[in-house]
Amino acid sequence: GVKAKHGVQRRIKKGRIESSSHAAHGGDDNESEDDPDNGGGAERQREHPFIVTEPGEVARGKKNGLDYLFHLYEQCREFLVQVQNIAKEKGEKCPTKVTNQVFRFAKKSGASYINKPKMRHYVHCYALHCLDEEGSNALRRAYKERGENVGAWRQACYKPLVTIAARQGWDIDAIFNSHPRLSIWYVPTKLRQLCHAERSAAVAVATGSTTVGGGNDAGGVGHLLF
Amino acid sequence: GVKAKHGVQRRIKKGRIESSSHAAHGGDDNESEDDPDNGGGAERQREHPFIVTEPGEVARGKKNGLDYLFHLYEQCREFLVQVQNIAKEKGEKCPTKVTNQVFRFAKKSGASYINKPKMRHYVHCYALHCLDEEGSNALRRAYKERGENVGAWRQACYKPLVTIAARQGWDIDAIFNSHPRLSIWYVPTKLRQLCHAERSAAVAVATGSTTVGGGNDAGGVGHLLF
DNA sequence: CGCACGGGCGACCAGCGGACGGTGAGCTT
DNA sequence: AAGCTCACCGTCCGCTGGTCGCCCGTGCG
Structure with a gap:
């Protein structure tokens, strides 16, 4: 099922003391020095x-x-290109996607602010940004204006992508693969499931089947659960 | 290294009593009934x-x-196509290669004579058959005439493939991927290593470096270890 | 028949893709 | 200062791709 847990589930945390060493932050410049705890040797622990x-x-x-x-x-993407060049030079298997190996390389290169869970979490948001920058920008402005939090914006990014998939024959994998910047990212499971569910609903309407799924026009994800 | 073992190595076997149930054998028809042990309910255990x-x-x-x-x-390949169709229908990830899932599907479909170690073992032999059927046929005839065993023939299949790779810029992955029947198979590690080693040797000769590697003409794998 | 050869394939492993939810940063009151 | 919201990312898990070598089928003398 969509949300089926694995066989067993245990999540006991240990304490966390990090000792990484880098300073690079990237894009924005909010490196305000008014934090009283930021003097000794402790680096920022979370972005x-x-x-x-x-x-x-x-x-x-x-x-x-x-x-x-x-x-x-x-x-x-730049770290992936480097990993690919190294692999080709050494005659080893050459990754085509951003794999664990790439995340490890990024960390080793000092980009400790890059990690797998974060990047995977927002892949579909980046996908929208790649595939329809205008639409992505409009959504950002709308959600900012409404004062929505990041989680709500992130959820909202699914719907326009499903609409795009509908226009392209519902093949979200093909859509990702045919975009040069997007093709290196795995299609998120939830996005694939939403496309599948919406396609099934669209087929049902076209067929005239008498099941759930009201008459939603093109692009409506509507009542589908996330 | 090429032959580096994993961290630990343990291989203790249990007894083997199988209870599978199928009869299909496939291609050849050597189903001779002169085996005195073949009467009850015991199926063939090994090909x-x-x-x-x-x-x-x-x-x-x-x-x-x-x-x-x-x-x-x-x-x-046919089993893969079926797995792909099922995956597409269910809106799940669609494999592009012959994966564990495909081997499991083949077994479930009654083709218990197909298994991963065997198929991986001979991939490069199949590759030669796909890429240069004439050459492959000639090699088979030569090794049959000389009374060589399968292991020797299998080893001999590497060399012509390396020669083909040399002509195509040493990119064995591209060679596999651009052939419709071959593209669904992973490039065997050993073949990739041989191509890399031979390319390095060729570059060294062209450069004029003073290292190992005698003057072997096009296509000679020569002294390289397998 | 018994023995030696050689290769089929069960079973193993490191590491993968994928996911969850506990800390704890950060804002509001 | 205290409380409480929410999301970052350490850590887990079912499997994967890849491999080794045991066991036994097989042919020969």
């Missing part, structure tokens, strides 16, 4: 949370903006 | 070993021929 920003807008306070988020995807 | 046969030749006795071997690769 500032993202907030919904308009295109070109720099996040204020202890936040990062969405331009910075998308910049992280470009950085990952 | 007959391969022998080097000429194109079109049916293996005699309790052996399988190379046409049958190559036929197995075609069957795997």
Whole structure:
């Protein structure tokens, strides 16, 4: 099922003391020095949370903006290219996607602010940015204006992508693969499921089957659960 | 390194009592009934070993021929296509290669004579058959005439492939990927290593470096270890 | 028949793609 | 200062791709 847990589930945390050593932050410049705990040898342990920003807008306070988020995807692409060049030189298997190996390489290269869970979490947001920058920008402005949080904006990014998939024969994998910047990212499971569910609903309407799924026009994800 | 073992190595076997149930054998028809143990309910537990046969030749006795071997690769391709169709229908990730999932599907479909270690073992032999059928046929005839065993023939299949790679800029992955029947198979590690080693040697000769590697003409793998 | 050869394939492993949810940063009151 | 919201990312898990070598089928003397 969509949300089926694995066989067993245990998540016991240990304490966390990090000793990495880097300073690079990237995109935005909110490196305010008013933090009283930032003097000794302790580096920032977590990135500032993202907030919904308009295109070109720099996040204020202890936040990062969405331009910075998308910049992280470009950085990952550059790290992938480096990993590919090294692999080719050594005659080893050459990755075509951003794999664990690439995340490890990024970390080793000092980009400790890049990590797999974060990048995978926002892949579909980056996809929208790649495939329909105008639409992506409009969505950012709308969600910023409404004062929505990042989670709500992130959820909202699914719907326009499903609409795009509908126009392209529902093949979200083909859509990702045919875009040069997007093709290196795995299609998120949830996006694939949404496309499949909406395609099934569209087929049902066209067939005239008598099941669930009201008469939603092109592009409506409507009542589908996330 | 080329032959580096994993961290630990343990291989303790249990007894083997199988209870599978199928009858299909495939290609060749050497289903001779002179085996006195073949009457009750015990099915064949292992496939007959391969022998080097000429194109079109049916293996005699309790052996399988190379046409049958190559036929197995075609069957795997058909199983992959089925797995892909099912995945697409269910909106799940669609494999582009012959994966564990495909081997599992083949077994479930009654083709219990197909298994991963065997198919991976002979991939490069199949590759030669796909890329240069004339050359492959000539090699088979030569090794059959000399009375060589399957292992020797299998080893000999590497060299002509390296020669082909040399002509195509040493990119063995591109060679596999651009052939419709071959593109669904992973490039064997050993073949990739041989191509890399030979390319390095060729570059060294062209550069005039003073290292190992005598003046071997085009296509000689020569002294390289397998 | 018994023995030696050689190769089929069960079973193993490091590491992968994928996911969850506990800390704890950060804002509001 | 205290509280409480929410999201970052450490850590887990079912498998994958890849491999080794045991076991036994097989042919020969």
